[in-house]
Amino acid sequence: MIRERAYPVEPWHVRETRLDMDVLAQSESVFALSNGHVGLRGNLDEGEPHGLPGTYLNSFYELRPLPYAEAGFGFPESGQTIVNVTNGKLIRLMVDDEPLDVRYGEVLAHERILDMRAGTLHRSLHWRSPAGREVRVNTTRLVSFRQRSVAAVRYEVEVADDKPLRLIIQSELVANETLPPQSRDPRVAAVLESPLQAEEELTTPAGGLLIHQTKVSGLRVAAAMDHEVASPARTSVGSEGYEDWVRTTVACVLEPGQKLQVVKYLTYGWSSRRSLPALRDQVGAALAAAKLDGWDGLVREQREYLDEFWDAADVVVDGDPEVQQAVRFGLFHVLQAGARAERRPISAKGLTGPGYDGHAFWDTEMFVLPVLTYTHPAAVRDALYWRFSTLEQARERARTLNLAGAAFPWRTIEGPESSGYWPAGTAAFHIAAGIADALRRYVLATGDRQLEREIGLELLVETARLWRSLGHHDRAGNFHVDGVTGPDEYTAVKNDNIYTNLMAQRNLLTAAEAASRYRDEAFHLRVTDEEAAAWRDAAAAMHIPYDEELRVHQQVEGFTRLQEWDFEQTPPDKYPLLLHYPYFDLYRKQVIKQADLELAMHWRGDAFTSEEKLRNFLYYERRTVRDSSLSACTQAVLAAEVGYADLAHSYLREAALMDLHDLNENTRDGVHMASLAGAWIALVAGFGGLRDHDGTLSFAPSLSSRLNALSFSLQWCGMRLRVDVRGHDTTYALHHAAPDAVIELSHHGKPVRVTCDEPVTVPNPPPRTDLPTPEQAPGRAPLLRLPENPA
Numbered sequence: 001m002i003r004e005r006a007y008p009v010e011p012w013h014v015r016e017t018r019l020d021m022d023v024l025a026q027s028e029s030v031f032a033l034s035n036g037h038v039g040l041r042g043n044l045d046e047g048e049p050h051g052l053p054g055t056y057l058n059s060f061y062e063l064r065p066l067p068y069a070e071a072g073f074g075f076p077e078s079g080q081t082i083v084n085v086t087n088g089k090l091i092r093l094m095v096d097d098e099p100l101d102v103r104y105g106e107v108l109a110h111e112r113i114l115d116m117r118a119g120t121l122h123r124s125l126h127w128r129s130p131a132g133r134e135v136r137v138n139t140t141r142l143v144s145f146r147q148r149s150v151a152a153v154r155y156e157v158e159v160a161d162d163k164p165l166r167l168i169i170q171s172e173l174v175a176n177e178t179l180p181p182q183s184r185d186p187r188v189a190a191v192l193e194s195p196l197q198a199e200e201e202l203t204t205p206a207g208g209l210l211i212h213q214t215k216v217s218g219l220r221v222a223a224a225m226d227h228e229v230a231s232p233a234r235t236s237v238g239s240e241g242y243e244d245w246v247r248t249t250v251a252c253v254l255e256p257g258q259k260l261q262v263v264k265y266l267t268y269g270w271s272s273r274r275s276l277p278a279l280r281d282q283v284g285a286a287l288a289a290a291k292l293d294g295w296d297g298l299v300r301e302q303r304e305y306l307d308e309f310w311d312a313a314d315v316v317v318d319g320d321p322e323v324q325q326a327v328r329f330g331l332f333h334v335l336q337a338g339a340r341a342e343r344r345p346i347s348a349k350g351l352t353g354p355g356y357d358g359h360a361f362w363d364t365e366m367f368v369l370p371v372l373t374y375t376h377p378a379a380v381r382d383a384l385y386w387r388f389s390t391l392e393q394a395r396e397r398a399r400t401l402n403l404a405g406a407a408f409p410w411r412t413i414e415g416p417e418s419s420g421y422w423p424a425g426t427a428a429f430h431i432a433a434g435i436a437d438a439l440r441r442y443v444l445a446t447g448d449r450q451l452e453r454e455i456g457l458e459l460l461v462e463t464a465r466l467w468r469s470l471g472h473h474d475r476a477g478n479f480h481v482d483g484v485t486g487p488d489e490y491t492a493v494k495n496d497n498i499y500t501n502l503m504a505q506r507n508l509l510t511a512a513e514a515a516s517r518y519r520d521e522a523f524h525l526r527v528t529d530e531e532a533a534a535w536r537d538a539a540a541a542m543h544i545p546y547d548e549e550l551r552v553h554q555q556v557e558g559f560t561r562l563q564e565w566d567f568e569q570t571p572p573d574k575y576p577l578l579l580h581y582p583y584f585d586l587y588r589k590q591v592i593k594q595a596d597l598e599l600a601m602h603w604r605g606d607a608f609t610s611e612e613k614l615r616n617f618l619y620y621e622r623r624t625v626r627d628s629s630l631s632a633c634t635q636a637v638l639a640a641e642v643g644y645a646d647l648a649h650s651y652l653r654e655a656a657l658m659d660l661h662d663l664n665e666n667t668r669d670g671v672h673m674a675s676l677a678g679a680w681i682a683l684v685a686g687f688g689g690l691r692d693h694d695g696t697l698s699f700a701p702s703l704s705s706r707l708n709a710l711s712f713s714l715q716w717c718g719m720r721l722r723v724d725v726r727g728h729d730t731t732y733a734l735h736h737a738a739p740d741a742v743i744e745l746s747h748h749g750k751p752v753r754v755t756c757d758e759p760v761t762v763p764n765p766p767p768r769t770d771l772p773t774p775e776q777a778p779g780r781a782p783l784l785r786l787p788e789n790p791a
Helices: 021-030 276-313 321-338 363-375 377-389 391-400 430-446 449-470 498-517 519-524 529-540 583-587 597-603 610-621 631-642 645-656 673-687
Strands: 013-016 038-040 055-057 061-065 078-082 091-095 106-115 120-128 134-143 150-159 165-174 196-204 207-214 220-230 235-242 245-254 259-271 316-318 709-716 719-726 729-735 742-747 750-755 760-763
Touching: 038 134, 038 150, 091 134, 091 150, 134 276, 150 165, 150 276, 165 207, 165 220, 165 259, 196 220, 196 235, 196 245, 196 276, 207 235, 207 245, 207 276, 220 235, 220 245, 220 276, 245 259, 259 276, 276 321, 276 363, 276 709, 316 321, 321 363, 321 377, 321 645, 321 673, 363 377, 363 430, 363 673, 363 709, 377 391, 377 430, 377 449, 391 449, 430 449, 430 498, 430 709, 449 498, 449 519, 449 529, 498 519, 498 529, 498 597, 597 610, 597 631, 610 631, 631 645, 631 673, 645 673, 673 709, 719 742, 729 742, 729 750, 750 760
Parallel strands: none
Antiparallel strands: 013 106, 038 055, 061 078, 091 165, 106 120, 120 134, 134 150, 150 259, 165 245, 196 207, 207 220, 220 259, 235 245, 316 709, 709 719, 719 729, 729 760, 742 750
16 A cells, blocks of 8 residues: 655655644654664654654663463573653643643644754644634754753743733653553564653652663663743743652743743663662763753754764755655664664664564664765764674574574574574574674775774674584585575575575685784684684585576575465455465465565675676566565665666665655554665665675666766765766765875776866766566565656
8 A cells, every 4th residue: 555645855854744643653753853872752742642652762671571382492582672761752731721632622733844954853833722722832852963861852832812821831751651552463562561660759840850670671761851941921830750750840821922932851871780879860960961052052963963974974866856855864764773872783663663672683784784884884883893792692592503603683682582483583594694794894994993803803703603503515515504594584494595695605704804814813712724714615615506497596495496476366455475374385485575685686796697687686576575674675776787777766766765655554663774774775776886895896877767866975984985976977076085095996897096186977888778577576566666757
C-alpha cells in the first residue's frame, strides 16, 4: 500500500500542515530528535493524544526472558529491550479550567516543522477551547549536539481573543508511563510495564529531579529539569513531586495579545556503575551548563554544529525534489543516531522508537557506518570502539559454539546475543566480516593508524580466527563455510553463502596484512607466521558457488536448483512473506527477502566481472521480494552499475522515502536507519559509482533520465573531495587540504589526479543501449517508480 504524501516537498524541512490522528505514531518517529545519547520521540507537548510515548537513552535497557518451545544448547537465555525512560517532554496547558487537548474544542491551525539545518522541531497551534476561549501556542524543541545530556523546549502561549485569560502551565517529569499495546509482529519491541523502581525524588522552586533503577538489569537513570519564566503579568511558580513524577506549575492571568514564555531545560544521565549521588550531581551540572548558555546559546550552538556537518556532508540532487528532501532527512537522522553515541551502539531505529527492541544489527556496519565514514568519521571511530568493548562477550559466544575467535551477535544492545531466532542469531556469522570491513574502510578513509593499532588489529585477528575455525578445506583444497545464514534470512543455514564467503575472504586478508604491519602487537596476540599464512591460504581457496549451465553465481551452494517460489499464486496482502508462510517453506525455495548476492557485488565488486554482474542482477532481480527495508538501496546501486539507471532511480526513491511515505507501514516503531542511510548510498555509490575496493577511491558516475545533476562531498584522509556529476561529464575538486595535497582516484577505470590548484573535469561514457529488460517478481516492482519529467 502506498500512502498519500504526508509532507510537502521542501529542501530543508519536513513540514506537517495538519494534525492527522491516523498517522500520529508515524509522525512521532519522523519528528524524533536525538543526538545519539538522548532521544525524544516527536510526541505532542501536552502528551496526549499519542501514538507511542518515547524517551530513550542509548544502551539503557531491561532484561527479559527469551521463551523457547524447546530450548537448545547455546540458545541465549535472556534478551535486552530498550526502556522508555523518564519523560521530560510533557508540558500541559490549562486554559481557564479546561486542558488543552486537540481532541476537544477546535483546532484552528496546527503545524510542525522539522528544521534540518537548525536541528529543531517547531510547533504552532491555534486552539479554541470548548468554552470558546482561544490561545496560540508556539513551541520549539531541541536535543543538543554540543551538550550531550541536554534537551530543551521553549514554550510560548498567547491569548488569541479579546478577554483576559487565566493560564496554567504544568511542566513534568514522568517515569513508568503507560504504553499502548504493541502488535504481534516479531519486529516490534516487547512491552515492558513499569520497568523503573524509584530511588530518589527532589523538587526545587522551578524544577526537580527523579532517579530510578531498572528491576533486573540494575541500570540507574537520573532526569532533571529547570525552568526560566518570562511574563508581563504577575506569575506564580512552584513545584511538587512524588516517586514517579515531578511537576512545576506556572500560573498567571494574561491580557489579550500578551504572551507567557517558559524555557524548560532537561538533562539525563545513566550508569550501571556510578552511585546515586554521582548521577544526581551529573545531571545537576548539566543543567547548570545548559542554563549558562541559555536558550539562545543552545540554539546558536545547534546551528553551528549542523552548519559544519552540512558543509561536509550535503548531497545536492537536481531533478527529483522528493529525493532531495529525503536524502537530507536520511542524513539528519543518521547523524542524530551516531553523533554523540560515544562508544555506544547505533541501533536499527536509532533512538526514534522501540522497534527491534532497540537492538543494533549488522545494518550498522554495512549501511550506516559507510555513510558516516565519508561524512562524519568521528562517529565511526566511536562505533568501532563500542564493538571492541564487546569483544570478550563475542569470544565467549564463540567458545559456546565450539569456535575460535569472536562470534559477534546478530542483534544486541550491550554485547550478548539477544535473539531467540537461532538461524540468524546463531548462524548469521557475516556480522564479523562486516565489522572488519567497516574497520578497514574507516582506516583507509581517515588514515587513523592509531585506532588500527589499538583496537583494529585485535578485532581483525579474532574475526579471522573465527573464519578459520568455522570453515574447512575439502579434499581438493577448496575452503568452505557451511551451515550459515547470509543477509537474506529466507535462505537460512546453508553452505557457502557467497556474500559471507567473499566478505570473510577480505576479512582474512586484511587481518593477515595488519598482523604483518604490526608484528609486535600481533606477537602479543599470539599470532604466528603459520597462523597468518593459514588465513591467506583460506582466502585464496575460498569457494565461490557458480552455476556453469546458467552462467550465474549462486547465492548459496545449490541455490539455482531449488524449487521456484510460486509468485503468481502469492497475493499482494501476503507480503511480507515471513508473516504469512512458514520459514520451512521459504528456506527451500528460490525466494529472497533482501538483496544478498547483489550486496556481495556491491561491497566485493572486485570479485566479479561486469558481465557476471549483469547476468547475476537479471537472475536475482526476479526472485527478490524486498520484504526488508535494507534491499532497495542495494538494488539501486547494482541497477545503476549494470546500466539500468531509471530502475535504480525507482529503487532509490523507495529507499529514500521509506519513512516519509511509511512504505512498510511500521514507521510508528521508529525510522529505518539503514534505509535512510541507503538513500545516500544509492545516490553516491549508485549514480556516483563510488567504490573503495583496493584502498583507493573510484567512481563510475551515470545519472538517470530524471536527474540533471548530482553533487556530493567525501571526507578522505583529512581532505574534502567534491564530486559534481552532470550528464556528460564529472568534475572533481579538492578542498580543506594542504596546498600540495593530491588525491589519486579512478573515473570509469581511468586514473585522475586531483590537486588543490583547480578542479578536474572528465567526460562520462554514454550509457549502454543493448541491455535486456529486467524483470521483477510479479507484484514486486519498485513501490515508487521514477516520476515523469514535468512539462
